Amino acid sequence: MLLAEPRGFCAGVEKAIKALAWMVRVFEPPVYCYHEIVHNRHVVDQFRAQGVVFVDDVEDVPAGAPLMLSAHGSAPEVVTAARSDGRVVVDAVCPLVTKVHHELRVRARKGYTVLYVGHHGHEEAVGTMAVAPTSVRLLERVEDVDLLEGLDSVEDQPRVALLAQTTLSHDEWAGIVDRARERFPDLWMPNRSDLCFATTNRQAALKALAGQCDAVVVIGSENSSNTVALEQVARSFGCPRVLRVNDAAELPDDLSGTVGVTAGASAPEALVQAVVARLAPTGGVHRSPVTVEEEYFPPPPELRELLRGLEAALGLLNGAPSDGGSGAPGIGEGSGQVLAGDRTTVAADVLEGMAG
Numbered sequence: 001m002l003l004a005e006p007r008g009f010c011a012g013v014e015k016a017i018k019a020l021a022w023m024v025r026v027f028e029p030p031v032y033c034y035h036e037i038v039h040n041r042h043v044v045d046q047f048r049a050q051g052v053v054f055v056d057d058v059e060d061v062p063a064g065a066p067l068m069l070s071a072h073g074s075a076p077e078v079v080t081a082a083r084s085d086g087r088v089v090v091d092a093v094c095p096l097v098t099k100v101h102h103e104l105r106v107r108a109r110k111g112y113t114v115l116y117v118g119h120h121g122h123e124e125a126v127g128t129m130a131v132a133p134t135s136v137r138l139l140e141r142v143e144d145v146d147l148l149e150g151l152d153s154v155e156d157q158p159r160v161a162l163l164a165q166t167t168l169s170h171d172e173w174a175g176i177v178d179r180a181r182e183r184f185p186d187l188w189m190p191n192r193s194d195l196c197f198a199t200t201n202r203q204a205a206l207k208a209l210a211g212q213c214d215a216v217v218v219i220g221s222e223n224s225s226n227t228v229a230l231e232q233v234a235r236s237f238g239c240p241r242v243l244r245v246n247d248a249a250e251l252p253d254d255l256s257g258t259v260g261v262t263a264g265a266s267a268p269e270a271l272v273q274a275v276v277a278r279l280a281p282t283g284g285v286h287r288s289p290v291t292v293e294e295e296y297f298p299p300p301p302e303l304r305e306l307l308r309g310l311e312a313a314l315g316l317l318n319g320a321p322s323d324g325g326s327g328a329p330g331i332g333e334g335s336g337q338v339l340a341g342d343r344t345t346v347a348a349d350v351l352e353g354m355a356g
Contacts, residue, residue, distance in 0.1 A: 001258070001259050001260070001261060001276065001279060001281035001283070001284070001285045001286065002209040002212065002213060002258060002259070002260045002261070002286055002287075002288050003260075003261050003262075003272075003276070003285050003286065003287050003288065004202070004205040004206050004208075004209060004260065004261065004262035004288055005205055005287055005288060005289040005290065006198070006201050006202060006205055006289075006290075006291065006292075006293050007202060007205065007261075007262045007263040007267075007272065008219075008263040008264075008265070008267050008268065008269050008272060008348075009265065009266070009267070009268065009269070009347055009348065010196065010198030010199070010265040010266075010293075010295075011198065011293070011295040011296055011297045012071050012094030012095070012096065012097075012196075012198070012265075012297060013038050013071060013265055013266050013347065014296075014297070014346070014347040015071070015092060015094070015297040015298070015299065015300075016037050016038055016070070016071035016092040016094070017037065017038065017043065017347040017350060017351065018299065018342065018345060018347050018350055019068065019090060019092045019299055019300055019303050020033065020037050020047060020052065020068050020092065021347075021350045021354065022299070022303055022307065023052075023066055023068055023090060023303075024047070024050045024051065024052065024354075026066075026306070026307070026310065027066040027088075029050070029051025029052075030051050030052065030053045030065070031050075031051060031052050031053070031065075031066045031067075031068070032052070032053050032054075032055055032060075032061045032065055032066065032067045032068070033047070033052055033053070033054050033055070033067070033068045033069075033070060034054075034055060034056075034058055034061075034067065034068070034069045034070055034074060034078065034082065035054065035055075035056060035070040035072065035074075035123050036054055036070060036223075037052075037054075037068065037070050037071060037092065038070070038071055038266035039072075039220075039221050039223045039224035039225070039227075039264075039266050040220065040221050040224065040264075040266040040267055040268070041221045041246055042246070042247065042267075042268060042271060043266065043268060043351065046351055046354055046355060047354075049354075050354055058078060058081045058082045058087075059081070061082070061087060062085075063085035063086050063087065064085065064086040064087060064088075065087055065088070066087070066088045066090075067082055067087045067088065067089050067090075068089075068090045068091075068092055069082060069089065069090070069091040069092060069093060070092060070093075070123065071092050071093060071094045071097075072093070072094070072097065072122075072123040072124040072127060073093045073094070073097035073098065073101060073123075073124055073127040073128060074091070074093065074127045075126065075127045075130030075131070076130060076131060077130065078127070078130075079091065088306070089302060090300050090302045090303045090306070091300055091302060092300055093300075094166070094196075094297070095297055096166045096194075096196050096197075097124055097127075097128070097166055099194070100128055100163055100164070100165075100166065100194050101127075101128055101131050103161075103163055103190055103194070104116070104128060104129075104131045104132050104135075104136065104163055105131050105132060107132075107135070107161040107163075107188065108131075108132035108134075108135035108136070110159070111159055112135065112159040112160060112161040112188065113135060113136075113137065113151060113158055113159070113160050113161070114132065114135055114136045114137070114160075114161045114162075114163055115136075115137050115139050115145075115148070115160060115161065115162045115163070115180060116128065116129055116136050116137065116138055116139065116163050116164070116165070117139045117140075117162065117163070117164040117165065117168060117172070117173055117176050117177075118138060118139075118140070118164065118165030118168070119140065119165060119168075119225055120138060120140060122165065122225055124165050124166065124167065124225075125138065125165050128163075128165070139176055139180075141176070142175045142176050142179050144176075145176060145179040145180050145183055146179070146183070148183075151184070159186075159188070160180075160184045160186070160187055160188065161187070161188040161189065162176075162177065162180050162187055162188070162189050163189075163190070163194055164193075164194040164195060165194075165225065166194055166195060166196040166199065167196055167199050167224075167225040167226040167229065167265070168195060168199070168225070168229060169199075169203060169229035169232050169233060170195060170200060170203060171232070171233070171236060172229065172232075173195060177189075196226070196265070197293075197295065198265050198293065198295075199226045199229065199265060201290070201291055201293060202226065202230060202262065202264070202265060203229065203230065203233045204290050204291070205262065205288065205289070205290045205291075206230055206233050206234055206237075206260070206262050207233060207237050208288055208290050209260045209288045210233065210234045210237035210238065210239045210260060211237050211238050211239070212258060212260070213234075213239050213257075213258050213259060213260035214239075214240065214241065214256065214257030214258050214259065215239065215240070215241040215242070215243065215255050215256075215257065215258075215259050215260070216234040216239045216241070216242045216243070216259070216260040216261075216262070217243050217244075217245060217251070217255075217259060217260070217261045217262075217275060217279075218230045218231050218234065218242065218243065218244045218245070218262055218263070218264065219244075219245055219246075219247070219261070219262070219263040219264065219267045219271050219272055219275055220244065220246075220263060220264030220266065220267040221246060221264075221266070221267075222244065224264045224265075224266055224267075226264050226265045226266075227244065227263075227264030227265075227266075227267070228244075230262055230264060231244050234260070239260070241255075245275070246271075247271050247274060247275070248271070248274040248275045248277070248278040251275065251278050251279065255279065259279060259281065260288075261275055261276065261279075268347075268348055268351055269348045270348060270351070270352065296343050298339075298342065298343075299339055299342055304339060307339060
């Protein structure tokens, strides 16, 4: 068996899961979350068991209730509506998504037509395009570039920019970029790619082993864009059999030869270990590292402010045990240290503690 590295949780998912775990710990249920906190069935089910209610409309959240906005980013009008009616709102949006929102807003103000490469209906794409809906056009395929209308006036010299959903496959993105540059020679693009480094790293790790495998198992949910991208990568690199599974229970009994295993950015490591145990490779497990990820995203500012207030008002540090018995992130010692251990707290451990 070949085990891809890196795999599983990215920094944005780590941030979101730990933040929602704090919300569950601080507030009496129900705690509300706008959309799934991340696209993984097991993670969502674990939080449901802790009293989290996932909604697709913030109007379904009672006035004054605690509400978290998901890692995928939300439309500006959703954020505004969420903060009304006295709700306690924590926005767990991934900083990389925030970057794309900012880029779109700036380009729109400067009069650009923004071509946005993404998947129709995906929460991240919906939230991003809502930042400047009259200035953005969605592209899903290379052919969509040629179908764009109203952008070829030589006299007006339209200004065109290109941005992307962060969880795309590099191969999905590259073909569209090439065609857009051909059609729009003055195309503006950000200096740093919009594609998530973690998504790119997981794809690179899979590419390094896919050609050696008789089968590849990709762990993750079907609504996870980066998980689907991993399936596409494995197939494009010549692996004869590619399976996406939610967990070990979905594995077939006829896998043989060299099997590669990876996981999408919202899939817990516990699922990976369960798959490895189910496959029980007779030749052992060989890790295939391509890079080491050390990125860290701090907790949302609203959560930091909330916990500082609780610490000051209720003496949280003096009375609570380090793990609270709930599997939530640990509390540091000393005044002002409520989130001191966040960098070293692992979301997988948080989930395991909740399950226990």
